[in-house]
Amino acid sequence: MVRCMRADVIVVGGGPAGLLTAYEVASAGFEVVVLEEHKSIGRPSHCAGLVSVKGLRRLGIRVPSKVIINDKILCATFVSPSGYRFDIGRGETQAYVIDRELFDRYLADLAEKKGVTVLTEHKVTDVRTSNQGRIRVSFKSTRGVIEAEAKCVVIAEGVSCRLSRRLGFAVPRVRLPAVQHDIEGGDANIDTVELHFGRRVAPGFFAWVIPLKSDTVRVGVAAYNFPRKRLKKFLIRRFRGSRFKILRKMGGRVITSGPVRRCVRGGVIIVGDTAGHVKPTTGGGVILGGICARIAGRTVAGFLEKNATDPRVLLSYDATWRRVLGREFSAMKMVRFLLNALTDKILDNLFKNMEFFHVDALLERYGDMDFQREVILRGMTSVRVLALALRSLIP
Ligand SMILES: Cc1cc2nc3c(=O)[nH]c(=O)nc-3n(C[C@H](O)[C@H](O)[C@H](O)COP(=O)(O)OP(=O)(O)OC[C@H]3O[C@@H](n4cnc5c(N)ncnc54)[C@H](O)[C@@H]3O)c2cc1C
Known part of the structure; x- marks a missing residue:
């Protein structure tokens, strides 16, 4: 059966960005339809769920308590390859661990209240421009193959980038394979997130331990290769002597190369992971991807208000997200490049001397989980950081 549906805007993908x-x-x-390939919004989840309290505020989202798994993340502990560590925390809640499935469903409820139609089990297979400048979308659902038409299409298909690539958009260059387990029994502080660095543990990224409840933690690794094998080794090393049970396994891909250059082509725009709107330092994409998505939404609304005749109006999306976040992404990309270049020996030296040179205090004072450029710039011009670097680099 072939039918044609019409909307002002069709969004491909029911994740946070879409x-x-x-x-x-x-x-x-305006009339908006979201097409999501899975049966249920938020499933399967492939996220650790760590989001900053400030970031949610910046996004203008007040999450209901049922969405929050742990509301007491006060501190982050950074661990070097040989176990040197330093802490960053401010004595008040910095981040929440959220249930991504419930979070995405909450966002879907908010959208539906504004009149958005969210259709699950609708997998988009093709997007193309018709002669009249409208965009045609083909999708498969339980009712067969259906055609739809819109003035603008937003591709929010996540890290897969299948459709965006076919439409000629660039794809984020680095998408690291990641594996994560929820485990019961491992010892960890309920208010502290651990980040473990080093080429042996996780080349190209890090391993994480995120407390969910008093007896449950989320442990994961993203790396250039073999994340499953690396996670297995990490679990044995980190939880040596504890009896733990794996409750749930997840996987996915973490983007560390920053945004792609162009996010608009004709009447089609890309958002979220598809656009690479993810922090290159930590792989977090919910907050910054969400900020860019809201910019995209406002741009599309402006385009429709002008009667949607000239898709060049949409180009202001690229200009705006770049003005708001471009330099943030660039600064974080530079740090990611440096971290990847450091040997385990240098990382050990840096972590060992961090407190001595009071660099941890600088991170604590100016650090921001999402907007990291300020602390990076301050670090680059700080005598203390220079002294730490010299001490760590010179054998
Ligand atoms: C292991 C791991 C841990 C992470 N931890 C964190 C974290 O702690 N904090 C954080 O901020 N970020 C984290 N991230 C990143 C975060 O998950 C992503 O940045 C975020 O989900 C991006 O949102 P999105 O809407 O762009 O994409 P997604 O959330 O991936 O949503 C895309 C949606 O599009 C749908 N879709 C795809 N193709 C089609 C199609 N053809 N038709 C219809 N629907 C389609 C998919 O089913 C999916 O629902 C993590 C990522 C990984 C892999």
Whole structure:
């Protein structure tokens, strides 16, 4: 059966980026349809769920308590290859661990309240421009293959980038394979997230331990290769002597190369992971991806308000996200490049001397989980950081 559906905007993908874009466009009074391939929004989850309290505030989202698994993340412990560590914390909650499935569903509810139609089990197979400048979308659902038409299409398909690549968009260059387990029994502080660095543990990224409840933690590794094998080794090393049970296994891909250059082509735009709107330092994409998605939504609404005749209006999306976050992404990319270049020996030296040179205090004072450029710039011009670097680099 072939039918044709019409909407002002079609969003491909019901993750946070797609749903926030849809929310913004519908808030301006336009007709939006979100097409999600899976049966249920938020499933399967492939996220650690760590988001900053400030970031959620910046996104304008007040999450209900049922979405929050752990609301007491006060501190982050950074661990070097040989076990030197330093802590960054401010004595008050810095981050939440959220249930991504419930979070995405909450965003879908918010969007639906604004009038967005969210259709699950609708897998988009093709997107193309028709003669009249409208965009045609083909998708498979339980009712067969259906055609739809819209003035603008937003691709929010996540890290897969299948459709965006076919449409000629660039794909984020580095998408590291990641594996993560929820385990019961491992010892960890309920208020502290651990990040373990080193080429042996996780070349190209790090391993993480995120406390969920008093007896449950989320442990994961992203790396250039063999994440499963590396996670197995990491679990044995980190939880040596404890009896733990794996409750749940997840996987996915973490983007560390920053945004792609162009996010607009004709009447099609890309958002979220598809656009590489992810922090290159930590792989977190919910907050910054969400901020860019809201910019995308406002741009699309502006385009529709001008009667959607000239898709060049959409180009202001690229200009705006770059003005707001471009330098943030660039600064974080530089840090990611440096971290990847450091040997385990240098990392050990840096972590060992961090407290002595009071660099941890600088990170604590100016650090921000999402907007990291300020602390990076301060670090680059700090005598203390220079002294730490010299001490760590010179054998
Ligand atoms: C192991 C791991 C841990 C992470 N931890 C964190 C973290 O702690 N904090 C953080 O901020 N970020 C984290 N991230 C990153 C975060 O998960 C992503 O940045 C975020 O989910 C991106 O949102 P999105 O909407 O762009 O994509 P997604 O959340 O991936 O959503 C894309 C949606 O599109 C749908 N879709 C795809 N193709 C089609 C199609 N053809 N038709 C219809 N639907 C389609 C998918 O089913 C999916 O629902 C982590 C990532 C990984 C892999």
